[in-house]
Amino acid sequence: MLVSGAGSNLQALLGAAGHEDFAIVAVGADRDAIPALDRAAAAGIPAFVRKLNDYPQRPDWDEALTQACREHQPDLIVLAGFMKLVGPAFLAEFGGRVLNTHPALLPSFPGMHAVRDALDAGVKLTGCTIFLVDAGTDTGPVIAQAAVPVADDDDEAALHERIKVTERRLLVQTVGRMAREGWTVQDRKVRIGR
Ligand code: GRF
Numbered sequence: 549m550l551v552s553g554a555g556s557n558l559q560a561l562l563g564a565a566g567h568e569d570f571a572i573v574a575v576g577a578d579r580d581a582i583p584a585l586d587r588a589a590a591a592g593i594p595a596f597v598r599k600l601n602d603y604p605q606r607p608d609w610d611e612a613l614t615q616a617c618r619e620h621q622p623d624l625i626v627l628a629g630f631m632k633l634v635g636p637a638f639l640a641e642f643g644g645r646v647l648n649t650h651p652a653l654l655p656s657f658p659g660m661h662a663v664r665d666a667l668d669a670g671v672k673l674t675g676c677t678i679f680l681v682d683a684g685t686d687t688g689p690v691i692a693q694a695a696v697p698v699a700d701d702d703d704e705a706a707l708h709e710r711i712k713v714t715e716r717r718l719l720v721q722t723v724g725r726m727a728r729e730g731w732t733v734q735d736r737k738v739r740i741g742r
Contacts, residue, residue, distance in 0.1 A: 555584025557628035560716035568724035574620040610635030646681040658686035676715035
């Protein structure tokens with residue numbers, strides 16, 4: 549898994565790993581001193597940090613991140629609150645098996661401020677999306693979505709927290725199903741099961 553922050557999605561997957569059909573082999577981050585790394589340490593999961601600023605150019609960072617992931621031979625890479633776009637080397641190696649989670653119903657409200665943008669647009673229903681990562685920002689094929697109603701008095705923090713409750717459940721369910729049943733993608737349509 550790749551993370552940048554609180555790591556509550558990581559925690560949900562760690563909690564499920566015992567009884568779902570997957571194991572978390574490593575946690576990677578683009579910064580240190582984040583709660584997500586503490587969670588990995590507490591669970592005894594190997595972790596690594598590759599910071600963009602430690603490399604001369606972005607492709608060097610991309611290559612280093614790819615190499616670090618490769619060492620753990622993952623079947624699936626889950627980005628959960630990972631706040632960087634992965635690059636061409638990463639996608640050349642892992643493309644098609646990299647998942648991300650986003651706190652809106654894509655293709656609505658892509659980008660860094662999805663929850664705020666949904667509130668500003670005045671929508672009554674938003675939610676979360678699990679999708680396959682491609683080279684764009686939140687543009688890859690959708691794997692699973694769940695809706696969350698917007699309350700009249702929601703602010704960004706309250707709405708995001710509520711979305712995250714649903715998001716964690718959906719992520720655990722989706723990773724479990726993909727691990728058990730496999731998946732196919734045709735014309736942007738992702739189907740879990742063979
Ligand atoms: C999630 O809502 C994710 O969709 C967004 O950032 C949040 C990460 O939460 N990009 P956490 O670090 O897993 O708690």
